[in-house]
Amino acid sequence: MTAREDETGQKLLCAYYVADRELTAASLREALSARLPGYMVPTYFVQLERMPLSGSGKVDRKRLPAPEASVQSTGEYTAPRTQLEAKLAEIWAAVLRLPQVGVTDNFFEIGGHSLRATTLTAKIRQELGRTVPLREIFQSPTVESLARVLSGMDEAGYAAIPAAPESEYYPVTSAQKRMFILAHLEGGELSYNMPGVFTVEGPLDRGRLEGAFRRLIARHESLRTGFEMRSGEVVQKVYGEVPFELECMQADEAAADTLVRAFVRPFRLDEPPLLRAGLIELAPGRHILMYDTHHIISDGVSSEVMMDELAQFYDGRTPAPLTIQYKDYAVWQQAFVKSERYRQEERYWLDTFAGDLPVLDLPIAYPRPAVRSFEGALYEFEVEQEVTGRLRELAKASGATMYMVLLAAYSVLLSKYSGQEDIIVGTPTAGRQLAELEPLIGMFVGTVALRQYPRRGLTFLDYLSEVKENALQAFEYQGYPFDELVDRLELERDPSRHPLFDTLLVYAEETETEVKTEAQTEARWDEAGAGQDLTFIPYGQEHQVAKFDLSLSLTMKGDQLYGSAEYAVKLFGRSAVEKLVQDLLNLLDEAGREPQRRLEELGGRPAMAMTVDDLRIEAIDFSF
Numbered sequence: 001m002t003a004r005e006d007e008t009g010q011k012l013l014c015a016y017y018v019a020d021r022e023l024t025a026a027s028l029r030e031a032l033s034a035r036l037p038g039y040m041v042p043t044y045f046v047q048l049e050r051m052p053l054s055g056s057g058k059v060d061r062k063r064l065p066a067p068e069a070s071v072q073s074t075g076e077y078t079a080p081r082t083q084l085e086a087k088l089a090e091i092w093a094a095v096l097r098l099p100q101v102g103v104t105d106n107f108f109e110i111g112g113h114s115l116r117a118t119t120l121t122a123k124i125r126q127e128l129g130r131t132v133p134l135r136e137i138f139q140s141p142t143v144e145s146l147a148r149v150l151s152g153m154d155e156a157g158y159a160a161i162p163a164a165p166e167s168e169y170y171p172v173t174s175a176q177k178r179m180f181i182l183a184h185l186e187g188g189e190l191s192y193n194m195p196g197v198f199t200v201e202g203p204l205d206r207g208r209l210e211g212a213f214r215r216l217i218a219r220h221e222s223l224r225t226g227f228e229m230r231s232g233e234v235v236q237k238v239y240g241e242v243p244f245e246l247e248c249m250q251a252d253e254a255a256a257d258t259l260v261r262a263f264v265r266p267f268r269l270d271e272p273p274l275l276r277a278g279l280i281e282l283a284p285g286r287h288i289l290m291y292d293t294h295h296i297i298s299d300g301v302s303s304e305v306m307m308d309e310l311a312q313f314y315d316g317r318t319p320a321p322l323t324i325q326y327k328d329y330a331v332w333q334q335a336f337v338k339s340e341r342y343r344q345e346e347r348y349w350l351d352t353f354a355g356d357l358p359v360l361d362l363p364i365a366y367p368r369p370a371v372r373s374f375e376g377a378l379y380e381f382e383v384e385q386e387v388t389g390r391l392r393e394l395a396k397a398s399g400a401t402m403y404m405v406l407l408a409a410y411s412v413l414l415s416k417y418s419g420q421e422d423i424i425v426g427t428p429t430a431g432r433q434l435a436e437l438e439p440l441i442g443m444f445v446g447t448v449a450l451r452q453y454p455r456r457g458l459t460f461l462d463y464l465s466e467v468k469e470n471a472l473q474a475f476e477y478q479g480y481p482f483d484e485l486v487d488r489l490e491l492e493r494d495p496s497r498h499p500l501f502d503t504l505l506v507y508a509e510e511t512e513t514e515v516k517t518e519a520q521t522e523a524r525w526d527e528a529g530a531g532q533d534l535t536f537i538p539y540g541q542e543h544q545v546a547k548f549d550l551s552l553s554l555t556m557k558g559d560q561l562y563g564s565a566e567y568a569v570k571l572f573g574r575s576a577v578e579k580l581v582q583d584l585l586n587l588l589d590e591a592g593r594e595p596q597r598r599l600e601e602l603g604g605r606p607a608m609a610m611t612v613d614d615l616r617i618e619a620i621d622f623s624f
Helices: 025-033 083-096 114-128 134-139 143-151 174-183 206-219 253-263 300-314 326-336 340-352 385-398 402-418 460-476 482-489 574-593 612-622
Strands: 002-005 011-017 044-047 193-201 225-230 233-238 247-250 275-283 286-294 376-382 423-429 446-452 503-510 523-526 533-538 550-557 560-568
Touching: 083 114, 083 143, 114 134, 114 460, 134 143, 134 460, 174 233, 174 482, 193 300, 206 275, 206 300, 233 326, 253 275, 253 286, 286 300, 340 482, 376 574, 385 402, 385 460, 385 560, 385 574, 402 423, 402 446, 402 460, 402 503, 402 550, 402 574, 446 460, 446 482, 550 574, 560 574
Parallel strands: 011 044, 247 275, 423 503, 503 550
Antiparallel strands: 002 011, 193 286, 193 533, 225 233, 275 286, 376 560, 423 446, 523 533, 550 560
16 A cells, blocks of 8 residues: 555555455445544555566565546546536536546545635536535535536526726725725734745746746736725726836845845835736856735735746746636626625624624733734644544544534634633635636635634534534625625724634645645746746745734645644744644544544643733743
């Protein structure tokens, strides 16, 4: 048995065997499942006539054949039998970045998760004219079962976002409006910069790189957009042309850090492009590429789009034409506010946050500043592979996703620290519920506030079921802007806190095929098809920003979870955050082993539940 990487870069177990008769993957899996935990049961089964051997008589693993192309939940491919199944399988393969998908493959076992499920519903709506609730993807997670559901639905058609009429100024989205205000607050000047830095190895052509950036700016209006106040309102203006130059410099390795830090500086939002790029030559064939955008015109998905299209332009290729631009989305959003769907989503959120709202009361090491500080630090950690495997099994058995399991565990931990049984956790969403938004560079990312009730007496399994239902409803109504919710709730503004919640949970699944701006994988550009690859390796940077009191990020890389805790250094000392993370790891381990245990029995006494005197001592010890 060995680990193989699939087309998405995930590592999956593959069993190779020799037998005197043909055995099916299903029968082998059934037999092994009775003896092994689920995470140790192979995904692939490959029958061989004989094992390839090395000169020493051992199995030559390098000569073992790769399993069939698609990642199958059963290890067996079942082809589509109807036109609808074929179209659904094609959509699934595109969303999951797989070469093919069988009709019995489970969406959540072949790389799917909540965010991709949202993308899937958008693609189905665009290409099949049917609106599928997010919940239906969980209830019918195979092409076969979803096709049965869709066959009973009427085709409603697809209303694409129209092009906005030409105008000198255009409205901004609600998220952009808030970003504009935050960027002008004291301390917020650099908090919403989105830099990316790579070490580039290979024969980089400086002129072609600058040309690629220019073509990118010409393609996306958002990179030629400025923001200003007109008649008391924030508006955006799209410029036909904007000045751009690749900032080029030379330095040795020792001086590079200083140049990288100096590269990130404030933008003037009324002077586009809100994108800058720089190149440091360290030696022939070795450079540092830097870019920086402002969050008001970009987000995490936009960074991936930018790097992917930059590679295409550099190689002399041209991406498919865009059907709309960001300003069209901003105008469309204004019309959406007047729709019945918008009112329905608004009712859901106002009902969810009716009554007294909790303020998370975590023990802090320092007095909370009167105005929120954005100064932060990062603590990184790993979840053991065995624990990750048990959590995956728990998610599968309960019909949940890994994100939902982590949300349940994190909210239980916060409850233990605060003594509260009403917990609100924020989580980002891609905000691209319409398929035509996927290739755009722009500020689409949204925030969903998830209200959970981790009560004594509930088992973790029962609580996970509640969390799953709450999350499904919240993601179903994610189109309602968070900033509008804050306004409608008429919350008393506290400049020392983020509105409605102070902590964020982020979950992602890393794949090799996606262009990453901060991943630990390497991205490659081909030197104009000449076989001279450029290798882009993420350049380590010190983390100095915290947009919330505490943000927990977890990423699935292969078969293991890796995490980081971003924290406000004006509130927490590093040792307290280390203890919080250790408590989380203990809780995840216990919940994975014994999900039938009651919440109050999990995790024991939080290590961070210190007295005020303890926290003061910590403040002295760690205040350098």
